[in-house]
Amino acid sequence: MSQSQHFQPSPSSAAGQANTASPADKAGKPAPSARLADISFSYDGGQTWALDQLCLTVYPGEHLCILGANGSGKSTLGRILSGAVAPDRGQVELLGQVVCSSKDSGQGQRVDVHAYRQARQHIGMVFQNPEDQIVTTVVQDDVAFGPENLGAPRQAMLASVPAALEQVGLLSHSDSDPTRMSGGQQQRLTLAGSLAMGPEMLVLDEPGAMLDAAGRQDIQAILRRSTSQGTAVVHITHLLEQAQQADRVIVLDHGRIVASGSPEQVLARQDLPAISQAHRQASDWAQHSKPAADLLDESAASLAADSAQSGDHAAPILKLADLSYRFPDASRETLSQVSLEVRAGQTLAIIGRNGSGKSTLAKLICALAQPTSGSLQVAGIPLAGPDQPKAKRERRRLLKLLRQRVGYVMQYPEHQLFAETVAQDIAYGPNNLGYTPSQVQQRVDDAMDLLGIIDLADRSPFDLSGGQQRLVAIAGVVACTPSS
Numbered sequence: 001m002s003q004s005q006h007f008q009p010s011p012s013s014a015a016g017q018a019n020t021a022s023p024a025d026k027a028g029k030p031a032p033s034a035r036l037a038d039i040s041f042s043y044d045g046g047q048t049w050a051l052d053q054l055c056l057t058v059y060p061g062e063h064l065c066i067l068g069a070n071g072s073g074k075s076t077l078g079r080i081l082s083g084a085v086a087p088d089r090g091q092v093e094l095l096g097q098v099v100c101s102s103k104d105s106g107q108g109q110r111v112d113v114h115a116y117r118q119a120r121q122h123i124g125m126v127f128q129n130p131e132d133q134i135v136t137t138v139v140q141d142d143v144a145f146g147p148e149n150l151g152a153p154r155q156a157m158l159a160s161v162p163a164a165l166e167q168v169g170l171l172s173h174s175d176s177d178p179t180r181m182s183g184g185q186q187q188r189l190t191l192a193g194s195l196a197m198g199p200e201m202l203v204l205d206e207p208g209a210m211l212d213a214a215g216r217q218d219i220q221a222i223l224r225r226s227t228s229q230g231t232a233v234v235h236i237t238h239l240l241e242q243a244q245q246a247d248r249v250i251v252l253d254h255g256r257i258v259a260s261g262s263p264e265q266v267l268a269r270q271d272l273p274a275i276s277q278a279h280r281q282a283s284d285w286a287q288h289s290k291p292a293a294d295l296l297d298e299s300a301a302s303l304a305a306d307s308a309q310s311g312d313h314a315a316p317i318l319k320l321a322d323l324s325y326r327f328p329d330a331s332r333e334t335l336s337q338v339s340l341e342v343r344a345g346q347t348l349a350i351i352g353r354n355g356s357g358k359s360t361l362a363k364l365i366c367a368l369a370q371p372t373s374g375s376l377q378v379a380g381i382p383l384a385g386p387d388q389p390k391a392k393r394e395r396r397r398l399l400k401l402l403r404q405r406v407g408y409v410m411q412y413p414e415h416q417l418f419a420e421t422v423a424q425d426i427a428y429g430p431n432n433l434g435y436t437p438s439q440v441q442q443r444v445d446d447a448m449d450l451l452g453i454i455d456l457a458d459r460s461p462f463d464l465s466g467g468q469q470r471l472v473a474i475a476g477v478v479a480c481t482p483s484s
């Protein structure tokens, strides 16, 4: 529960009270920060509805969490609440102004562009993918971008920008280039940009997805502070630990609210797939996470002993010895003398603070960057070190072989999607590996079945939710794995 002095959850806003506005406003509560009445939204001209006759009211000082399975409509709802898009049907009221309503004729929407523009100035939105929000090449300029657009006085900005950067732990990165930052660092940056605007409502779409444990705790502290100052917080998440700290939780399913209430009420609903799945994931994680022996530390990225001392005598599938990497122009090494071995059948989890070098290590292993020093062998292929062939032609041949043997799912899955349909995208790898058309089809079907995305086969990979895109990217890798 937040320290909110402004929002008191009504006892009658109980679980299962689906698609109804919270009754709190009827009982003389402060004017809502947002009120959605019977809104529907479609991406395909009304063939399917991402949001379906949804009603929701959000109050100043309230911390509202939105849960739901991939594709259930959470991001779409976030965009509507932030004023980024208008629904096809229904009425939207943001910060006391009706910005969009159905026409009296019942056909089409009346959109008040001026009211939308005004509301957006006081609503901070953090998108699922931080890259979508970064607009400049200097961290502090990026944070100042929002207040500048609001016409904030220079003196106020001089105070608000560093304060926001400090809150997210990026003050020492004020002059860095955001495009050269890790995913988690970028996610912190976009949050700072929203905070610097001093918003009346904050809409956050999975703000902790790329953050380390400390970063996630920072976010909760920031949200507590924001709600205590009267800011309404709408927080989209898959993480139960975050939902537990909200004032109210709603669960979406196929664009509808199927549960609403306090975290205790809603998170106990094991009959809801989104909730039982999240509980399963949380307990799997608790069971399988061991003490962090293999920890990349931000200040000096070095990987200690391999977790895998399993007595397995198979040849290592991955072998790194004293591997180091320094980005061009960087003052220090990002990876420093990393050594480890992984054998067939073993799983290695790499955990570490934001910016500690996890993605960089993955890129070296997939030969998307060349180590500065040390040796690297992947699936028997020498990619760096004394065994690496000198001749360019032989190196090219080995790289081609590597592409057949190693699958890579990037931090931003949309970076690796390109085909017209999901099925074509997943088929690309197996086709390149020389399988017959019927084998390719089988592999694509099996991969889609495994990931539960068969119904997406004919959709464009670019018109999917963030989570659906990630599943497609994983399916593309699964479809390439050897059959035995």
Ligand SMILES: Nc1ncnc2c1ncn2[C@@H]1O[C@H](COP(=O)(O)OP(=O)(O)OP(=O)(O)O)[C@@H](O)[C@H]1O
Binding pocket: 179, 180, 181, 182, 183, 184, 185, 210, 212, 327, 330, 334, 352, 353, 354, 355, 356, 357, 358, 359, 360, 361
């Ligand atoms: N293109 C680049 N040029 C210079 N430095 C970079 C570049 N990309 C990343 N870095 C820096 O290298 C370090 C490691 O980044 P990396 O993306 O590997 O971290 P990470 O552990 O994957 O982080 P996260 O958990 O936030 O995704 C960071 O300090 C980052 O700022």
Ligand SMILES: Nc1ncnc2c1ncn2[C@@H]1O[C@H](COP(=O)(O)OP(=O)(O)OP(=O)(O)O)[C@@H](O)[C@H]1O
Binding pocket: 043, 044, 050, 068, 069, 070, 071, 072, 073, 074, 075, 076, 077, 128, 462, 463, 464, 465, 466, 467, 468
């Ligand atoms: N740009 C788009 N074009 C067409 N359909 C889209 C687009 N973006 C999302 N959709 C569809 O709208 C529905 C809701 O998507 P949304 O992104 O709101 O889901 P979500 O609950 O946020 O999912 P996730 O947890 O995977 O991020 C999904 O069926 C999705 O495929």
